[in-house]
Amino acid sequence: MTESPAIVEVRHASITFPGVKALDDVSFRLLPGEVHTLMGENGAGKSTLIKALTGVYQLDSGEILVGGEAQHFVGTASAQAAGISTVYQEVNLCANLSIGENVMLGHEARGFAGIDWRKTHADARDVLRRMGLGDLDPRAPLSSLSIAIQQLVAISRAMVTDSRVLILDEPTSSLDANEVEVLFGVIRRLRDSGVAILFVSHFLDQVYAISDRITVLRNGQFVGEYRTEELDRAALISKMIGKDFASLRALGSHRQTAVHDRTGTPLLVAEGLGRKGSLQPTDLELHAGEVVGFAGLLGAGRTELARLIAGADKADSGTVRVRGQKVALNSPVAGLAHGIAYSTENRRDDGIVGDLSVRENIMLAVQARRGWMRRVPARDVDRLVTKYMERFSVRPNDPDRPIRLLSGGNQQKVLLGRWLATEPDVLLLDEPTRGIDVGAKADIQETVAELAEGGMSVVFISSELEEVVRLSERIVIMKDHQRVGEVVNGPDLTAESIVSIIAAESEEQAQVLATEATHEEGNAS
Structure with missing residues (x-):
């Protein structure tokens, strides 16, 4: 024709x-x-x-x-x-x-x-x-x-x-x-x-x-x-x-050597959590000491789910329990009060405050958690700022420098320091390695593994599927604003496995593929 x-x-x-x-x-x-x-x-x-x-x-x-x-x-x-x-x-x-x-x-x-x-x-x-x-x-x-x-x-x-x-x-x-x-x-x-x-x-x-x-x-x-x-x-x-399929097949899975026990009380449980026009009702469990990846294409619902868990958006259906207790997450401050911190994917517009210093940016969440009438003592400010600037090797090493003058990787390190300063139980990282250099990316990935080993529950969202596979113990797969499957990571899981589930022609087929992938990993281990 x-x-x-x-x-x-x-x-x-x-x-x-x-x-x-x-x-x-x-x-x-x-x-x-x-x-x-x-x-x-x-x-x-x-x-x-x-x-x-x-x-x-x-x-x-x-x-x-x-x-x-x-x-x-x-x-x-x-x-x-x-x-x-x-x-x-x-x-x-x-x-x-x-x-x-x-x-x-x-x-x-x-x-x-x-x-x-x-x-x-x-x-x-x-x-x-x-x-x-x-x-x-x-x-x-x-x-x-x-x-x-x-x-x-x-x-x-x-x-x-x-x-x-x-x-x-x-x-x-x-x-x-x-x-x-x-x-x-x-x-x-x-x-x-x-x-x-x-x-x-x-x-x-x-x-x-x-x-x-x-x-x-x-x-x-x-x-x-x-x-x-x-x-x-x-x-x-x-x-x-x-990534062509030959490349995807070559990406190995690097599951953490210690698989955490998920039979105890989870740190956080979401049941039927949803928001009209944003996310279909979704169930999720987060346990201490594990990294849970959210995988899916942009707009699949990864960010929407993270924002509902953190209180950045208000859910219109479902419940959230933290350590077994039902909580109301109607604002980010409420999320922080329950030990939930969320680092946004939009670093420039929703993360950093460009005209404030590195010091002020690190302390924003801690101060918000205390309330603006109860200022953080100066010695505590110095201690926390020094701790996280040194931990993440923020360069240049000048806490009074406006954060807008830092590179994207160093801005991301400052944001990570901001949320860790609140000592959260649950840390939601939305595209924390996007747009930063290889060295800064490796530092952040290493930090994510260390935080989980220290008992924190970390949600890791990335459009780079190999990153999700490498870091996560479990992977929740999102598509078209709903959860379509979950896989337990293992030596034989690849980014191709995740792509196959995302590409499934129906929710039922996606769930079957996710179940098969999990069973294969169980047999392999």
Whole structure:
């Protein structure tokens, strides 16, 4: 079958930010009448490419063609004028206006006396009907609709100008399964009418349900373009994380020599812990003296589970028990009060306070635990700061230096010192080795093993599966915002084993594979 000419073509695009090459000689194409999914881990370049296509960012080199004609977008309006519309994850509508007013915003019908509201609402009804939403009353308030239907209204607004290209950035993140099917019905209708749809999602099942074609980016570079039916899930994951199966098979398992007894009372038990739109109800046990890895692709639910355990987000279902006692974790301070510390994956925005000194950053959590009216004595501050700067060899060795002037690895060491200074029973480390050099990474991995040997329960989250396999005694596997399996580590477990479970086509298959992997490790040991 002959392919149609590309409606959008990106040729050799590069965009550089200070210290980062966000896009590096990337070429990409969108065909009319297709759903084309853009895949890649965090930092792969997906958002940068989308912003280039929508006029938010301009290319340092390369070109963008629409309908075969070179374009130079100087803003979102010029991209829209070329026929490219975008609907973002967060619905950007006006809740105080009617459905019709939102659909036609900026494109209202006008007469001699100004806006012709009768004609505007009639035009909105026509647009909604084309989207399969003819049962909506354009005069009804937008606020009366669910988030899912508001998402469809946002798509309708994007299509008012008969756009040739529709970009959907994580459109299903807040939708349940039934709502996703309604959205997919609209997407298929647009696809069949000839619209080119660029779809971005972390949900593998949804990607395979709706996509005709997949492009993979990694570290700002183009990895490949594939027909969906020709790329199985395991191969997709391998391309996203940059490990082929030959490499994955070579990664050995290094289980701790002392397997801890898990028959006693756990340090922490979560039962049915969940948050609507964020994490399906999840059970979890954490025992003293073990490292538990959370494995899964970005957006799988790893961070969401850690944040609920720590009180950084408030759960709307389930319970948590610490040392057998039910506790309310409604804030990070409450988490600290129960011996739970959480080191965020977003070191720059949610971790360090850039204008404060290394000393002040280390002491933040201890001071928060005491309360701001009870200042930590100066001699205790000096003792703790000296202890953790020396323990982690923070460089330069200047506690009064603003932390923003330190390297990423040294900032991460300071954050680890901050949480260890609170003497937690449970330490949740979310991507603690991301973006740091090999030496700092080795220091942190060694520290994780030492903390577990000292009796602490450590949760270790990393996108580098070999890291998870190397450090963890147990590995909880997450996919599509839910737990799909757990394996006990052992000499024969590899990163490939974890990939196979993540790539399973159903939750039941994932659980079977996880059970088989655990049984194999039990037999091997």
